[in-house]
Structures are given as structure tokens and as C-alpha cells.
Amino acid sequence: MSTVTSIADVGTLARAGRIALPLLDWATSRLSVDSARLEKLVTRVEPTLSLRNVRARVVGIHLETHDTKTYVLKPNGRFRGFRPGAFLSLRVVIDGEPVVRSYSISSGPASSGLVAITVKRVDGGAVSNWLFENLAVGDVVEIGQAQGQFVLPEVVPARILMISAGSGVTPVMAMLRHVTQLAARPRTTFLHFARSPKDVIFGDETAQIAARSSSVDVTVCVENADSSWTGPRGRFSADLLEEVAPDFREIPIYLCGPAPFMAAVIKALEEAGCDLAHLRYEQFTAGVDVSRLLTTSSLLRFTRSGVETVVSKQRTILEEAEARGLRPEHGCRMGVCGSCRCTKNSGIVIDVTTGLESGEGAESIRPCISIAKGTVSVDL
Ligand SMILES: Cc1cc2nc3c(=O)[nH]c(=O)nc-3n(C[C@H](O)[C@H](O)[C@H](O)COP(=O)(O)OP(=O)(O)OC[C@H]3O[C@@H](n4cnc5c(N)ncnc54)[C@H](O)[C@@H]3O)c2cc1C
Ligand code: FES
Incomplete structure (x- = not known):
């Protein structure tokens, strides 16, 4: 040797x-x-080389709106590609601390080995603002493999409705870019909502796609605009949906946006008698009230750091660890990216997204969506 x-x-x-x-x-x-x-x-x-990780060089940055940028990345050979709609975990180091967040891929899969993410600044947000202000062409970041269930199937349906709001446009934009490159293009209705014309992400590109492709209809609706805006105004409504896609009850729907927007769309679909089996959706933020799941106190032991705490406010295990000064790795904080996964050594945890209880033995858990029931010991 x-x-x-x-x-x-x-x-x-x-x-x-x-x-x-x-x-x-x-x-x-x-x-x-x-x-x-x-x-x-x-x-x-060579900063992009790694024994096991996907590292990517930033090869382009585009300002999409006043608060949103697209970062074009060239991943190393460990990246296994992606389906339109997928997301990846981005890991950057801010003030010496590694932080992970999930971002949908906004480019279409046929972008010659490149992958783009489009990030909107969030008020007070650590990573979105750091990226906007600091990330530069030539920098190298670490990303995970593409993942997620919110993807177009291999055989794309002949008719599709895409509904998005705000930065929720990113995965559906990847889908739209993909379908316009197919030989057999599906008839696609793209319905997007934004606060004002200056907040419309990919507005020019979607208008150009609609202008050159007879199979794609694009409607952008804004809440506030001056008299120069000729498109629809206001929030999501069943009337607008009927107008742009009267067949919406029968066709696959891909939905992504802020939690209240998605709740309004799903309610309208239900009320209109739509079969929700046709609906695929992706959520960027969690909206779970954990306090409804437990009413008694629990004892949490973080074995690796030797911290023990009584949990009375029914925080998730991730929130409790952070409240005790620990810095466990995490990304989405809603159970989808898997970056917080750790071992529960013993005790019962409840999955706040399903309400289901775990067994008592050792197993892998996602602390961002788990709360402790009784005495629980976790390898953090
Ligand atoms: C599957 C998936 C795909 C996604 N795709 C995209 C995408 O394509 N584009 C995109 O822009 N985003 C996307 N997101 C959202 C993204 O992952 C981040 O959540 C977003 O960028 C905000 O991260 P941040 O670090 O800037 O904010 P964070 O620092 O995580 O803060 C989020 C919010 O919490 C508040 N906050 C933070 N700390 C505290 C505290 N201690 N007390 C009270 N409030 C606090 C902040 O003020 C802010 O409002 C996606 C998320 C998921 C799960
Ligand atoms: S932080 Fe993404 S699964 Fe827990």
C-alpha cells in the first residue's frame, strides 16, 4: 500500500x-x-474537489428583482443531476458558523451541467441576506444532492396548471423551463402572484415564453400597481382560476408559495369540488402549532453535549437544543431536507407534522419536527 x-x-x-x-x-x-x-x-x-461532498463554484449572479438574486452554480462531478421542481441544501459559513438552508432549483435540467437557485431576501433572515450581500462569482459553496417529491414525473402530463406566489415561483420556473424544451409540449397554464410589478420574479422571461410558445399561457396578478399595469390585480381568487384554467378540476396542479397563500388556494380548490389527488405542492416555511400536541412536561437529554432540560413550552427538539445554546445543523426546519437528522437513543418522540408517536428504542429522527414525550435522550 x-x-x-x-x-x-x-x-x-x-x-x-x-x-x-x-x-x-x-x-x-x-x-x-x-x-x-x-x-x-x-x-x-482545488476548492471544488471533495472526497464525498458536492461543491460548486458560483459562475454567475443575476439580480432578478430589488430583493432577489439568481446564483448560477457549477457543481463538481459528484452532483447527480435533478428533476424539475427539486430542491437542494446549500451550506455556507457565516461568521465561522456553518449554516444550511434549502433552495429549489430554478434552472431547467438541460442547463449544461449548471444549476441555479433563486433566493429572495427575507426580513431579518440570516442566509438569504448574507447571500445577497456577500456571495460573489468565483466563490465555492457546498450543496447537497437534489431531493424532494415536488417534481414533474418522467412522463410529463399533456396538460398542467402551475400556481405560485412570491419566491414560490422558483421550482415551477424550473418546470416551466423544462416543459418548453420538450418535443411534445404539454399545454401549460402558469398563474403567478406578487405584491407589485417590481416584485415579479422572472416576469420578463415568462412573458417571452408565453409570446413564443402557443402551448403556454402566463397570467401574473399583483396586489398593488399603478395605472400602467394591465394585468389582473388582487389576491388569489376562484374567479381568476376559473378564468385562466376552467378545466382546473381535472388536471394536475403544481402549487408553491407562502403558507397563507397555499392555504387559500387549497381551500378554494376544495370548495370548487376539485379532486385534491391532482394537487402537488411545496411549502417553504412550516406552519405547525406544536403546543396542541402535548400538554405535559418532558425531560430531554442531549447526551453528546451533556445538557439536560425540562421541556415545558413544547418546543421542537431542535428549538429546545437552540434554546439551551446548542447549534445543531439544520436547513428547512420543517422535516423535508433531512439535514438535522440525528439519533434518538431512547424515549418517545411525536412527529408534529403527523401527530404520530415513535417507538421507544434508538432510531434516526428529525429534531426540527419532533417533540419529546416523557423522558427522551438524543445524540446532540
Ligand atoms: C424545500 C424548500 C425550498 C425552498 N426554496 C426557496 C427558494 O427557491 N427561494 C427562496 O428564496 N427561499 C426558498 N426556501 C426558503 C429558504 O430555505 C429559507 O428559509 C429562506 O431563504 C430564509 O432563510 P434565512 O436564513 O434568510 O432566514 P432565517 O434566518 O431562517 O429566518 C427566517 C425568519 O425567521 C425570523 N427569525 C430568525 N431567527 C429568529 C429568532 N431567533 N426569533 C424570531 N424570529 C427569528 C427571521 O426574521 C425571518 O423572518 C425554501 C425552503 C424549503 C424548505
Ligand atoms: S431541518 Fe430540514 S429536516 Fe430538519
Whole structure:
């Protein structure tokens, strides 16, 4: 067995083919190496290289609106691609602390190895504002593999309705870009809501798509606008839906936007007698009231950090850990990205999204959507 000992060895490995990942995999499987050390050496030689992680270089940044930017990323060879509608976890280091957030991919899958995310600044938000102010072309970030169930099927239906609001446009934009590249284009209705014309993300591109494609209808509705706005105004309404897609009861619907908007759309669909089996949706923020699930106090032990606490306010395990000064990794805080996963050693937890109780033994849990029932010990 050979041993990789110096940065020069790693440099040789990396340079031996700029498509160095297969070589790196071979080296780590055949040579006697300390993988943590090799990972550090490798990223010093080429920041996008990694033994196991997907790293991506920022190759473009576009200002979409006054508060939203698209970041175009070129991932290393470990990225396995994506289906339109999927999201990924983005990990950046802010003030020395690694932070993870989930972002839908806004580009279509046929974007020549590139992947774009489009991020709207959130008031007081840590990551969205940091990205807007700091991320620059040439920087390298870590991303996860694409994931999520809110994706177009392999065989795209012949008729689709897409409804979005605000930054919820991002996954449906990936879908729209994809369907317009298909040989057999589905008849697509795209209905988007924004606060005002200046808040409409991808407004020019969707208008251009509608102008050149007879299979796509685009309607943008804003709440506030001056007299120059010629499109519809106001919030989502069943009347507008009837007008733009009178067949909405029978066709697949893809919905994404802020929680209150989605609740209003789903209520309107139900009231209109729509079969909700046709509905696919993605939520960017959680809206769960955990206090309704438990009324008694519980004892939580964080075994790795040696912290023990009585939980009386029925916070999720993630919130309780943070309240005790721990900094567990997390992303979406709503059970979808998996970045908070950790081991529950013992005790019962309740999944706040389903109300279901776990078993008592050791198992993997998502602390962002779990609350403790009784005495629970978690490896955090
Ligand atoms: C599947 C998925 C896909 C997504 N796709 C996109 C996308 O394509 N584009 C996009 O823009 N977003 C997307 N999001 C949302 C994104 O993940 C982030 O939630 C968003 O960018 C805000 O992150 P942040 O770090 O800026 O805000 P955070 O720091 O997480 O803060 C969020 C809110 O909580 C408040 N807050 C923070 N800390 C506290 C505190 N201690 N006390 C009280 N309030 C507090 C903030 O003021 C802010 O209003 C997606 C989310 C999911 C789950
Ligand atoms: S933070 Fe995403 S699953 Fe828990």
C-alpha cells in the first residue's frame, strides 16, 4: 500500500486529470490515507474537489428583482443531476458558523451541467441576506444532492396548471423551463402572484415564453400597481382560476408559495369540488402549532453535549437544543431536507407534522419536527 502524505502528492492527484474525482475515489479506496486530512489537502489544491461532498463554484449572479438574486452554480462531478421542481441544501459559513438552508432549483435540467437557485431576501433572515450581500462569482459553496417529491414525473402530463406566489415561483420556473424544451409540449397554464410589478420574479422571461410558445399561457396578478399595469390585480381568487384554467378540476396542479397563500388556494380548490389527488405542492416555511400536541412536561437529554432540560413550552427538539445554546445543523426546519437528522437513543418522540408517536428504542429522527414525550435522550 502507498501512502499519500503531502500536498504535492494531492496536487499531482488532482492535476493528473482535471476530471480528478474518479482518480480521487480510486486513491482513497486503494491507498492508506487519513480521509479527513486528504479532504483538507484536496480542497486546498482545488476548492471544488471533495472526497464525498458536492461543491460548486458560483459562475454567475443575476439580480432578478430589488430583493432577489439568481446564483448560477457549477457543481463538481459528484452532483447527480435533478428533476424539475427539486430542491437542494446549500451550506455556507457565516461568521465561522456553518449554516444550511434549502433552495429549489430554478434552472431547467438541460442547463449544461449548471444549476441555479433563486433566493429572495427575507426580513431579518440570516442566509438569504448574507447571500445577497456577500456571495460573489468565483466563490465555492457546498450543496447537497437534489431531493424532494415536488417534481414533474418522467412522463410529463399533456396538460398542467402551475400556481405560485412570491419566491414560490422558483421550482415551477424550473418546470416551466423544462416543459418548453420538450418535443411534445404539454399545454401549460402558469398563474403567478406578487405584491407589485417590481416584485415579479422572472416576469420578463415568462412573458417571452408565453409570446413564443402557443402551448403556454402566463397570467401574473399583483396586489398593488399603478395605472400602467394591465394585468389582473388582487389576491388569489376562484374567479381568476376559473378564468385562466376552467378545466382546473381535472388536471394536475403544481402549487408553491407562502403558507397563507397555499392555504387559500387549497381551500378554494376544495370548495370548487376539485379532486385534491391532482394537487402537488411545496411549502417553504412550516406552519405547525406544536403546543396542541402535548400538554405535559418532558425531560430531554442531549447526551453528546451533556445538557439536560425540562421541556415545558413544547418546543421542537431542535428549538429546545437552540434554546439551551446548542447549534445543531439544520436547513428547512420543517422535516423535508433531512439535514438535522440525528439519533434518538431512547424515549418517545411525536412527529408534529403527523401527530404520530415513535417507538421507544434508538432510531434516526428529525429534531426540527419532533417533540419529546416523557423522558427522551438524543445524540446532540
Ligand atoms: C424545500 C424548500 C425550498 C425552498 N426554496 C426557496 C427558494 O427557491 N427561494 C427562496 O428564496 N427561499 C426558498 N426556501 C426558503 C429558504 O430555505 C429559507 O428559509 C429562506 O431563504 C430564509 O432563510 P434565512 O436564513 O434568510 O432566514 P432565517 O434566518 O431562517 O429566518 C427566517 C425568519 O425567521 C425570523 N427569525 C430568525 N431567527 C429568529 C429568532 N431567533 N426569533 C424570531 N424570529 C427569528 C427571521 O426574521 C425571518 O423572518 C425554501 C425552503 C424549503 C424548505
Ligand atoms: S431541518 Fe430540514 S429536516 Fe430538519
